[in-house]
Amino acid sequence: MNLARREVLKLGVTGAALATLPIGTLFPARSAHAAYPENAFKEKEVTKALQDLFGTDQTASGDVKIKAPDIAENGAVVPITVSTGMSGVESITILVEKNPSPLAAHFELSPRTDGYVSTRIKMGKTSPVIAVVKANGKLYSASKTVKVTIGGCGG
Amino acid sequence: MAKNTIKVRAKIKGGKCIVKTLIKHPMETGLRKDKKTGKKIPAHYIKEVICEHNGEKVCVANWGVAVSKNPYLSFRFSGASKGDQIKISWVDNKGDSDSKTATIS
Numbered sequence: 420m421n422l423a424r425r426e427v428l429k430l431g432v433t434g435a436a437l438a439t440l441p442i443g444t445l446f447p448a449r450s451a452h453a454a455y456p457e458n459a460f461k462e463k464e465v466t467k468a469l470q471d472l473f474g475t476d477q478t479a480s481g482d483v484k485i486k487a488p489d490i491a492e493n494g495a496v497v498p499i500t501v502s503t504g505m506s507g508v509e510s511i512t513i514l515v516e517k518n519p520s521p522l523a524a525h526f527e528l529s530p531r532t533d534g535y536v537s538t539r540i541k542m543g544k545t546s547p548v549i550a551v552v553k554a555n556g557k558l559y560s561a562s563k564t565v566k567v568t569i570g571g572c573g574g
Numbered sequence: 575m576a577k578n579t580i581k582v583r584a585k586i587k588g589g590k591c592i593v594k595t596l597i598k599h600p601m602e603t604g605l606r607k608d609k610k611t612g613k614k615i616p617a618h619y620i621k622e623v624i625c626e627h628n629g630e631k632v633c634v635a636n637w638g639v640a641v642s643k644n645p646y647l648s649f650r651f652s653g654a655s656k657g658d659q660i661k662i663s664w665v666d667n668k669g670d671s672d673s674k675t676a677t678i679s
Contacts, residue, residue: 452634455621460638496642515640519605523640529632532651533590536633539642541603 452527460522465514465549468522472512473558478551481505481559485550491542494567499548500537507555508534516562517546542567580674584660591654591678593625593633595647595662603639619667620645626661627654654678 459471469476486500501511508528513536514521523540534552542548545567551560579598584591597620604617623635632651654660656678663673 452624452631455636460636498646500648518640520638520640522638524638525636526649527634527636528649529630529651531653532632532649535650536635537646537648538635539646541640541642 456522456525459525461520462522463520465516465521468514468520469512469551469558472522472525473551473553475558478558478560480561481552481554483550483552483559483561485548485561485563486537487548487563487565490566490568492568494542494544494569496539497542497548497565497567498537498539499550501535501550501552503534503552503554503559505534505552505554505559508532508552509556510553511536512551512553513538513540514549514551515540515542515546516549518543521549576670576672579672580662580664582660582662582674582676584654584676584678586654586656586678590650590652591627591658591660592650593648593660593662595625597623597645597647597662597664597672599643599645599664599666601637601639601641601643601645605639617667620664621667623647623662623664625649626663627651628658 456472459468462468466476482503482505484502491497499513510527512525513523515523526536547562547564549562551558582595584593599620600618602615602618606615608615617639619639620637625633633649658678659675660678661675665671
């Protein structure tokens with residue numbers, strides 16, 4: 420008798436708990452995000468990668484800060500931080516001009532995400548590192564040359 | 575599916591949630607040669623990382639082979655509270671994937 424009551428109560432509690440969850444949890448809305456930019460990652464030139472990503476390679480100078488070492492001891496692990504104080508930031512893109520394929524990373528940010536990303540990239544040799552920020556539909560970019568003593572792309 | 579590849583720390587600081595994540599992954603460029611056989615080691619890299627807060631995407635990263643091995647990522651967003659859930663998921667070019675959910679402290 421006691422065992423059966425416990426089972427029934429358990430079922431009831433689970434049911435009640437499920438009912439109180441916001442409907443979104445059970446049927447999560449899969450908000451679409453852009454497809455992986457396969458072609459952009461294969462491009463051998465910065466301008467072409469930008470064309471693939473944004474439909475244009477024209478960028479303006481603006482509030483885009485790149486924090487990166489002046490000299491990277493190890494080209495396989497170069498810490499890069501891109502930040503901006505602008506509002507309406509939609510994406511941040513990092514390119515390494517002299518890498519075999521310049522596009523290194525592209526970040527799509529939600530309206531409540533700051534214009535700030537920090538990551539580590541590979542650099543084959545000394546090269547400008549270019550950061551492109553898309554804010555309010557416009558592209559802004561900045562560049563910083565990072566010297567590389569030991570390349571990080573491979574043999 | 576890969577397992578236990580993601581470490582994530584999410585903290586509220588100055589009204590924002592600061593997320594730091596480290597993913598264990600070879601991120602092979604496809605350009606390196608195996609020293610013993612002389613053959614190129616095939617490219618094996620994370621293509622997409624999706625970061626969600628309470629089921630909403632706050633950051634989607636598209637990566638190529640130029641992201642370092644055992645990739646690190648940090649970003650910040652607002653509208654989160656201590657105790658909320660943050661989920662990091664990745665998919666690589668071989669179709670492998672992993673995900674981790676953490677509580678914001």
